[in-house]
Amino acid sequence: xxxxxxxxxxxxxxxxxxxxxxxxxxxxxxxxxxxxxxxxxxxxxxxxxxxxxxxxxxxxxxxxxxxxxxxxxxxxxxxxxxxxxxxxxxxxxxxxxxxxxxxxxxxxxxxxxxxxxxxxxxxxxxxxxxxxxxxxxxxxxxxxxxxxxxxxxxxxxxxxxxxxxxxxxxxxxxxxxxxxxxxxxxxxxxxxxxxxxxxxxxxxxxxxxxxxxxxxxxxxxxxxxxxxxxxxxxxxxxxxxxxxxxxxxxxxxxxxxxxxxxxxxxxxxxxxxxxxxxxxxxxxxxxxxxxxxxxxxxxxxxxxxxxxxxxxxxxxxxxxxxxxxxxxxxxxxxxxxxxxxxxxxxxxxxxxxxxxxxxxxxxxxxx
Amino acid sequence: xxxxxxxxxxxxxxxxxxxxxxxxxxxxxxxxxxxxxxxxxxxxxxxxxxxxxxxxxxxxxxxxxxxxxxxxxxxxxxxxxxxxxxxxxxxxxxxxxxxxxxxxxxxxxxxxxxxxxxxxxxxxxxxxxxxxxxxxxxxxxxxxxxxxxxxxxxxxxxxxxxxxxxxxxxxxxxxxxxxxxxxxxxxxxxxxxxxxxxxxxxxxxxxxxxxxxxxxxxxxxxxxxxxxxxxxxxxxxxxxxxxxxxxxxxxxxxxxxxxxxxxxxxxxxxxxxxxxxxxxxxxxxxxxxxxxxxxxxxxxxxxxxxxxxxxxxxxxxxxxxxxxxxxxxxxxxxxxxxxxxxxxxxxxxxxxxxxxxxxxxxxxxxx
Numbered sequence: 001x002x003x004x005x006x007x008x009x010x011x012x013x014x015x016x017x018x019x020x021x022x023x024x025x026x027x028x029x030x031x032x033x034x035x036x037x038x039x040x041x042x043x044x045x046x047x048x049x050x051x052x053x054x055x056x057x058x059x060x061x062x063x064x065x066x067x068x069x070x071x072x073x074x075x076x077x078x079x080x081x082x083x084x085x086x087x088x089x090x091x092x093x094x095x096x097x098x099x100x101x102x103x104x105x106x107x108x109x110x111x112x113x114x115x116x117x118x119x120x121x122x123x124x125x126x127x128x129x130x131x132x133x134x135x136x137x138x139x140x141x142x143x144x145x146x147x148x149x150x151x152x153x154x155x156x157x158x159x160x161x162x163x164x165x166x167x168x169x170x171x172x173x174x175x176x177x178x179x180x181x182x183x184x185x186x187x188x189x190x191x192x193x194x195x196x197x198x199x200x201x202x203x204x205x206x207x208x209x210x211x212x213x214x215x216x217x218x219x220x221x222x223x224x225x226x227x228x229x230x231x232x233x234x235x236x237x238x239x240x241x242x243x244x245x246x247x248x249x250x251x252x253x254x255x256x257x258x259x260x261x262x263x264x265x266x267x268x269x270x271x272x273x274x275x276x277x278x279x280x281x282x283x284x285x286x287x288x289x290x291x292x293x294x295x296x297x298x299x300x301x302x303x304x305x306x307x308x309x310x311x312x313x314x315x316x317x318x319x320x321x322x323x324x325x326x327x328x329x330x331x332x333x334x335x336x337x338x339x340x341x342x343x344x345x346x347x348x349x350x351x352x353x354x355x356x357x358x359x360x361x362x363x364x365x366x367x
Numbered sequence: 368x369x370x371x372x373x374x375x376x377x378x379x380x381x382x383x384x385x386x387x388x389x390x391x392x393x394x395x396x397x398x399x400x401x402x403x404x405x406x407x408x409x410x411x412x413x414x415x416x417x418x419x420x421x422x423x424x425x426x427x428x429x430x431x432x433x434x435x436x437x438x439x440x441x442x443x444x445x446x447x448x449x450x451x452x453x454x455x456x457x458x459x460x461x462x463x464x465x466x467x468x469x470x471x472x473x474x475x476x477x478x479x480x481x482x483x484x485x486x487x488x489x490x491x492x493x494x495x496x497x498x499x500x501x502x503x504x505x506x507x508x509x510x511x512x513x514x515x516x517x518x519x520x521x522x523x524x525x526x527x528x529x530x531x532x533x534x535x536x537x538x539x540x541x542x543x544x545x546x547x548x549x550x551x552x553x554x555x556x557x558x559x560x561x562x563x564x565x566x567x568x569x570x571x572x573x574x575x576x577x578x579x580x581x582x583x584x585x586x587x588x589x590x591x592x593x594x595x596x597x598x599x600x601x602x603x604x605x606x607x608x609x610x611x612x613x614x615x616x617x618x619x620x621x622x623x624x625x626x627x628x629x630x631x632x633x634x635x636x637x638x639x640x641x642x643x644x645x646x647x648x649x650x651x652x653x654x655x656x657x658x659x660x661x662x663x664x665x666x667x668x669x670x671x672x673x674x675x676x677x678x679x680x681x682x683x684x685x686x687x688x689x690x691x692x693x694x695x696x697x698x699x700x701x702x703x704x705x706x707x708x709x710x711x712x713x714x715x716x717x718x719x720x721x722x723x724x725x726x727x728x729x730x731x732x733x734x
Contacts, residue, residue: 066687069679069681291671293673293677294672294674297661298665307658307661308687310660310677310691312678314436324677
């Protein structure tokens with residue numbers, strides 16, 4: 001057992017920071033702070049490295065966003081062209097609604113409703129009509145202007161400056177145009193950094209477009225909740241663990257159980273039960289051999305495995321050669337070679353150039 | 368025929384600008400300025416829009432980079448979730464080596480070699496050894512430091528400031544660390560913008576990491592050529608044209624020939640001959656139907672069509688539904704329904720939810 005996993009210590013879960021990031025939120029949803037030490041790191045690669053080295057028991061990284069698609073940095077780390085992370089596998093997933101909030105400081109005359117993690121913010125202090133009417137006036141270009149679904153709690157007239165990540169402005173256009181149209185917007189590196197800057201400014205003249213978790217962690221007031229234009233923007237996160245090298249390319253290795261792992265499992269992590277599992281596999285094909293990609297994919301169909309997504313990244317070996325990532329419904333069994341995923345991987349071995357099993361985990365997507 | 372295509376006028380080719388961008392270089396390689404008006408536009412979407420509206424005869428957009436992978440903006444425009452560009456198809460491709468150069472102003476005492484578009488820059492004024500020796504000193508972390516493959520032409524000691532796109536710094540690390548280690552680096556929006564800023568500064572104290580085409584167009588001196596760490600970094604561009612709506616989803620529509628098109632075809636555009644063609648197809652599947660993705664892909668295998676790449680983007684219809692982009696070796700025939708691509712598309716219609724033929728064009732990749 002490696003240094004980071006002494007039995008007396010709480011197991012470390014590393015996640016893409018900073019504190020109060022959406023990945024932090026996903027991590028808090030999967031691992032409770034009583035049983036785990038949650039450790040923010042600077043890059044996605046730092047998460048992979050900490051799990052590979054064994055200084056972290058688990059790692060949490062973003063994998064894809066429902067609007068923006070795959071996180072290519074994460075895919076490239078799974079592709080592992082420099083063979084630095086051969087033992088990293090996925091053992092869980094987590095879905096977090098990207099719900100932007102307006103965070104700041106309530107003025108003394110505002111009624112301050114308690115911070116609620118669910119439901120719509122309303123009650124004393126709710127402004128019933130847009131303060132800046134221009135944005136909801138019908139124009140030739142937009143005859144039926146969209147109305148904001150969220151309303152501010154309290155008076156926003158003190159706010160002179162807004163901080164957020166550039167992507168967030170575009171995702172909250174309607175709310176910002178309606179309530180904060182002429183306020184200066186300053187780009188910063190992350191929504192959690194935006195919240196930090198506002199937390200450091202006591203004047204009450206700044207606000208951040210950030211997450212509800214940032215409000216909680218940094219002690220900021222929630223001036224409006226769910227201010228994004230589209231309510232279904234969701235990011236999917238993977239929980240990573242370290243597996244023995246051999247298990248990622250052989251089909252019937254029984255994984256050793258860690259005593260720490262058995263004692264304190266995370267919620268998104270390795271629960272058995274529903275029988276609804278997902279598996280991630282990467283492979284490369286011989287591009288000189290026509291049909292090798294189709295043959296590789298046909299292997300999964302042969303065993304009735306439903307492919308749910310495919311991703312492609314440059315293979316790094318030669319230009320215009322790719323590494324393919326296939327996600328499918330099913331589980332690589334550890335105690336038998338007869339499972340359909342195990343059999344498909346065996347067949348895959350004869351038609352592709354190289355392949356790697358990147359983990360099987362329980363489906364957490366509720367449709 | 369639309370307004371932009373009067374017979375007296377030269378046909379317009381719109382491309383992702385600004386002038387002197389790599390897309391401009393790809394456009395110049397495919398369309399000569401005697402026969403075409405080359406028109407830089409601001410965004411990739413502007414290229415799609417100009418071709419769809421008919422104000423441009425052809426459009427040129429980046430599609431993928433050998434190191435960084437697909438250009439998701441271009442994929443999303445092909446996905447066309449708002450149905451704004453239903454008639455856009457690919458009719459050609461072009462590969463451009465991303466060769467970074469150091470551009471600036473020679474000092475008077477330098478010998479100025481003529482600007483050469485091929486071969487290695489050397490001759491009078493070549494600095495034979497790194498001016499800053501620190502970067503090539505072996506250290507514990509890097510016992511065998513990489514040496515730069517390119518050498519500066521002339522004296523770089525006047526340079527106080529460097530401009531480039533943030534990606535370029537990382538791609539030219541070895542050269543910059545060796546010859547310009549302590550020089551201030553300023554990020555700008557594109558490598559061509561960097562060159563513009565240097566062209567406007569007569570002091571000789573600034574230089575840009577940019578393209579050879581930028582040197583030519585803006586009249587800058589080539590201070591070093593091919594300064595990137597990896598010599599095989601290549602970007603692939605697509606030439607777009609407008610097809611009648613019906614031809615993109617029916618399998619046997621003969622495309623009308625434009626008289627302008629017949630008179631002046633671009634080099635990357637619609638040449639017949641080698642019999643080596645590629646086709647791009649997008650499709651969506653019913654995610655509730657297990658195996659529908661595999662069934663859709665099997666259609667291509669049935670007709671012996673070699674899939675060369677697959678890309679995935681969010682479908683925009685529902686979270687975690689995708690639109691798939693398949694590229695394959697083969698051509699959709701216009702005068703028969705019997706071609707393998709035509710037959711595969713017919714079969715695809717019965718297993719996927721929706722599909723779209725996005726063009727067939729002659730392969731330009733020389734391996």
